[in-house]
Amino acid sequence: MSEFRKCARTAEAAMRSVFPATPLQLNAHLSARFDADIWLKREDLTPVRSYKLRGAFNAMRKLRVSAPDQTIFVCASAGNHAQGVAYMCKHFDVQGVIFMPVTTPQQKIFKTQVFGGDNVEIRLVGDYFDDTLAAAQTYCSEAGAAFLSPFDDEDVIEGQASVAVEISNQLGSAPDHIILPVGGGGLSAGVRSFFGHSAHYTLVEPEGGMSLAAALETGAPVSLAHVDGFVDGAAVARIGDKTFARLSDMNLSDVLAASEDRICATMLEMLNVEGIVLEPAGALAVDALVDVADQIRGKTVVCVTSGGNFDFERLPEVKERAQRYSGVKKYFILRMPQRPGALRDFLETLGPEDDIARFEYLKKSARNFGSVLIGIETSSPQNFEALFRRIEQAGMTYTDITNDETLGQFVL
Numbered sequence: 001m002s003e004f005r006k007c008a009r010t011a012e013a014a015m016r017s018v019f020p021a022t023p024l025q026l027n028a029h030l031s032a033r034f035d036a037d038i039w040l041k042r043e044d045l046t047p048v049r050s051y052k053l054r055g056a057f058n059a060m061r062k063l064r065v066s067a068p069d070q071t072i073f074v075c076a077s078a079g080n081h082a083q084g085v086a087y088m089c090k091h092f093d094v095q096g097v098i099f100m101p102v103t104t105p106q107q108k109i110f111k112t113q114v115f116g117g118d119n120v121e122i123r124l125v126g127d128y129f130d131d132t133l134a135a136a137q138t139y140c141s142e143a144g145a146a147f148l149s150p151f152d153d154e155d156v157i158e159g160q161a162s163v164a165v166e167i168s169n170q171l172g173s174a175p176d177h178i179i180l181p182v183g184g185g186g187l188s189a190g191v192r193s194f195f196g197h198s199a200h201y202t203l204v205e206p207e208g209g210m211s212l213a214a215a216l217e218t219g220a221p222v223s224l225a226h227v228d229g230f231v232d233g234a235a236v237a238r239i240g241d242k243t244f245a246r247l248s249d250m251n252l253s254d255v256l257a258a259s260e261d262r263i264c265a266t267m268l269e270m271l272n273v274e275g276i277v278l279e280p281a282g283a284l285a286v287d288a289l290v291d292v293a294d295q296i297r298g299k300t301v302v303c304v305t306s307g308g309n310f311d312f313e314r315l316p317e318v319k320e321r322a323q324r325y326s327g328v329k330k331y332f333i334l335r336m337p338q339r340p341g342a343l344r345d346f347l348e349t350l351g352p353e354d355d356i357a358r359f360e361y362l363k364k365s366a367r368n369f370g371s372v373l374i375g376i377e378t379s380s381p382q383n384f385e386a387l388f389r390r391i392e393q394a395g396m397t398y399t400d401i402t403n404d405e406t407l408g409q410f411v412l
Contacts, residue, residue, distance in 0.1 A: 002196075004158065004161070004193050004194065005194055007158050008158055008161035008162055008164065008165050008190070008193075008194050009165050011054075011057075011058045011061070011158055011159050011161070011162050011165075012162035012165040012166060014057075014058075014061060015054065015057055015058075015162055018057060018088075018091055019046060019047050019053070021166045021169070021170070022041065022042045022043055022045050022046055022163075022166065023041075023042045023045060024039050024040070024041050024042070024166070024167060024170040024171060024302070025039065025040050025042060026038070026039050027039070027040050027274070029273055029274060030286070030289065030303075033289075034289055034293055034296060034297070034301075035297045035298065036296045036297055036298060036299050036300070036301050037299070037300045037301065038289070038296075038301050038303065039171070039175065039300070039301065039302045039303070040276075040286070040302075040303055040305050041163060041166070041167055041302055041303070041304045041305065042305055043163065043282075043304060043305055043306045043307060044276070044277070044278060044279075044282050044305050044306070044307055044308030045308070047087060047115075048080065048083040048084050048087050048115060048309075049080075049083075049307060049308040049309045050080035050083070050084065050233070050279075050282075050306060050307035050308070050309060051080075051160060051163055051187060051304075051306055051307070052080040052081045052083065052084035052150070052307075053083070053084035053087050053088060054084075054159040054160050054162050054163065055084070055150075055151070055153070055155070055156035055157070055158075055159035055160045055186055055190075056075075056081070056084040056085045056087070056088045056148060056156070056159070057084075057088050057091075057159055058155050058156065058158055058159025058162070059148055059149075059153060059155040059156050059159060060073060060088050060089075060092055060094070060148070061092075062155050063146055063155075064092060064094075067146070070094075070145075070146050071094045071095055072094070072095050072096075072097065072143060072144070072145035072146065073085065073089060073094055073095070073096050073097075073145060073146050073147075073148055074096070074097045074098075074099070074136050074139060074140050074143075074145045074146065074147050074148065075096070075098055075099070075136065075147070075148045075149075075150070076098075076099040076100075076129070076132045076133040076135075076136035076137075077098065077099075077100065077150060078100050078101050078103075078104045078108060078129065078132075078232070079108060079232055079233060079309065080233055080307055080309055081148075081150040082098050082100060082108070082112045083108075083111055083112050083115050083309070085098060085116075085120075085148055086098060086112045086113070086115040086116030086119075086120045087115040087116065089116050089119040089120050090115065090116050090117050090119045090120075093119065094119065095119060095120075095121070096116055096119055096120040096121070097120070097121050097123060097136075097139060097143075097145065098112060098116070098120055098121070098122050098123070099123050099124075099125055099132050099133075099135055099136040099139070100112070100122060100123070100124055100125075100132060101124070101125070101126050101127060101128065101129055101131070101132045102124045102125065102126060102127055103127055104124065105311060105313075107311050107313075108309075108311075109122060109124075111309075123135070123139075149240075150184055150186065151183070151184030151185055151186030151187075151189075151236075151240050151243055152184060152185075152186070152240030152241060152242050152243060153186075153242065154242060156186050157186050157189050157190045157193070157242065157243060157246070158190065159190070160186045160187045160189075160190035160191070161190030161191060161193060161194045162190075163187065163190065163191055163304060164190065164191040164194035164195055165194065167191075167302055168194075168195075171300070171302070173198075174195045174198040174199045175199055175299075175300045175301060175302040176199065176200065176296075176299035176300045176301065177199065177200045177201075177202065177292070177295065177296050177299050177300070177301045177302070178191060178195065178199050178200070178201050178202070178301075178302050178304070179201075179202045179203075179204060179285040179286075179288050179289070179292070179301065179302070179303045179304070180192075180201065180202070180203050180204070180285060180304050180306075181203075181204050181205075181233075181234050181281050181282070181284035181285055181304065181306050182203045182204060182205045182211075182212050182234060182239075182255070182284075183205075183209075183211075183233060183234035183235070183236040183281065184211075184236045184239060184240045184243060185212060185239050185240050185243030185244060185246075185247055186240070186243055187304065187306060188201075188203050188212075188243070188247060189240075189242070189243040189246035189247055191304070192246065192247065193246050200254075200295075201250070201254060202254055202255075202256060202288055202291075202292050202295075203247075203250065203254060203255045203256070204255075204256050204257075204258050204284040204285060204287065204288040205234065205255065205256070205257060205258070205284075206228065206230070206231035206234050206235055206257070206258055206260060206263070206280070206281075206284070207228070207257040207258060207259045207260060208226075208227060208228020208229075208230065208231070208235065208260060209224065209227045209228060209231065209234060209235040209236055209237070210224070210255075210257055211224055211236050211237060211238055211239040212239045212244070212247060212250075212255055213252065213255045213257070214239075215239045215244050215248075216247075216248070216250060216252045216255060217252065219248075220244070221238050221239045221240070221241055221244050222238065223237050223238045224237045224238070228260060230260045230280060231258075231260060231263060231280040231281050231284070232279075232280065232281070233279055233280065233281025233282065233306065233307050233309075234280075234281040234284060256288050256291050256292075258284055258287045258288060259325070260280070260321065261321045261322065261324060261325035262287060262325050263280050263283050263284065263287050264280075264317075264318045264319070264321040264322040264325065265321075265322040265325050265326055266278075266283045266286055266287040267279075267280065267283045267310075267318055267322070268318065268319060268322045270283060270286060276305070276308075277308045277310050278305055278307070278308055278310065279307045279308055279309050279310040280310075281306055281307055282305050282306050282307040282308055282310075283305070284306070285303035285304050285305060285306070286303050286305065288303075289301075289303065323377065324402055324403075326381070327381030327384070328377060328378055328379065328380065328381060329357065329375065329376065329377045329378075329402075330375070330376055330384055330400060330402045331358070331373065331374065331375045331376075331400075331401050331402050331408075332374055332376075332398045332399055332400045332401060332402070333371055333372065333373055333374075333398065333399045333401060334346065334371070334372040334374055334391070334396060334397075334398045335369050335370075335371060335372075335396060335397045335398065336361075336369060336370055336371075336372050336396060337368065337369055337395075337396075338368055338369060338370050343361075345394055345396075346372075346391070346394070346396065348394075349387060349390040349391050349394055349396075350376075350387065351378070351383055351386060351387060351390075353378050353379040353380070353383055354376055354377075354378045354383060354387055355376065355377045355378065356374065356375070356376060357375040357376065357377045358373065358374065358375030359372065359373070359374055359375075360372065360373040
């Protein structure tokens with residue numbers, strides 16, 4: 001057994017005094033759909049609803065041995081890492097100073113404080129994470145505190161590998177195929193380092209944050225010029241140096257991009273069909289099943305559902321994006337003649353399954369035609385073909401703006 005595997009097993013065993021192993025559940029719905037044995041490793045069921053407390057635990061555990069006088073631990077995070085660190089500060093009875101951006105939702109601040117209690121102090125610094133991180137690192141230097149990296153640390157990687165230890169114990173062997181979400185790379189580096197070549201891997205990044213793919217293409221970690229923050233648990237501009245060292249021999253074809261809108265559809269499916277609440281990053285592995293369907297048929301597959309910290313205030317946006325992705329909701333600008341009865345003529349073009357979700361009409365008396373912003377929900381994407389044909393037959397013109405990101409920022 002390699003030294004890394006031994007250390008990962010030691011870390012996993014030590015964790016049992018803090019929290020139980022998360023379930024590995026065979027999912028009948030997904031297994032039937034993809035003709036494979038699909039198991040979900042439910043990291044959304046840890047005490048902090050993500051795997052992040054594993055790395056925090058292992059890094060703090062080892063520091064407490066090597067530097068027993070170290071009693072102040074610092075992190076910079078707006079999400080799951082902050083909650084994992086807070087939880088472990090309370091467990092080890094040490095002081096934690098957690099830096100979060102000023103823009104962090106109150107719900108996340110509250111949960112972090114609840115997990116850490118009197119053992120943590122939360123400092124809100126900066127509008128952007130880079131400012132928050134700089135403030136945390138400055139504080140570490142001045143106070144002699146220990147900085148806990150969210151992913152780019154060997155002890156953190158080792159701690160995240162405890163996920164693989166549990167999978168091995170629960171399944172009795174390595175699975176044929178493992179699907180993992182990737183942000184900074186701590187989880188994927190740890191699991192892959194533990195199982196080695198005994199399994200095939202698919203790593204999934206959000207389309208708006210392909211930092212691992214960019215690093216594989218160039219041969220070294222690079223900083224992305226722009227990151228879409230919707231999949232906040234995995235939207236990382238630069239893969240870690242240490243994590244990339246463990247992932248650099250990955251085949252680029254095994255690193256997939258998941259569109260943010262399709263992730264929303266997967267989140268709704270898991271909620272409505274299975275009653276499983278996943279955050280966007282937590283749904284990445286399940287979302288990728290469609291892309292690897294031909295590879296996994298008849299095999300034993302593990303999808304790591306990495307987190308379930310979902311703020312239900314985001315549900316309307318998730319539903320909206322899922323509907324647009326699946327083609328059952330569209331927005332268009334209709335050019336309507338300004339005459340009596342024109343609105344009635346448009347309403348008569350609607351089919352029995354077409355529902356108006358939005359209607360904004362700006363009448364300008366000096367013009368013969370007015371513009372109308374319309375949102376339509378229907379039961380099947382095919383219904384829009386018939387609807388648009390009837391609109392054209394009625395002598396009206398329209399512009400579909402459903403996928404126009406620039407215009408959508410202002411009107412949708």
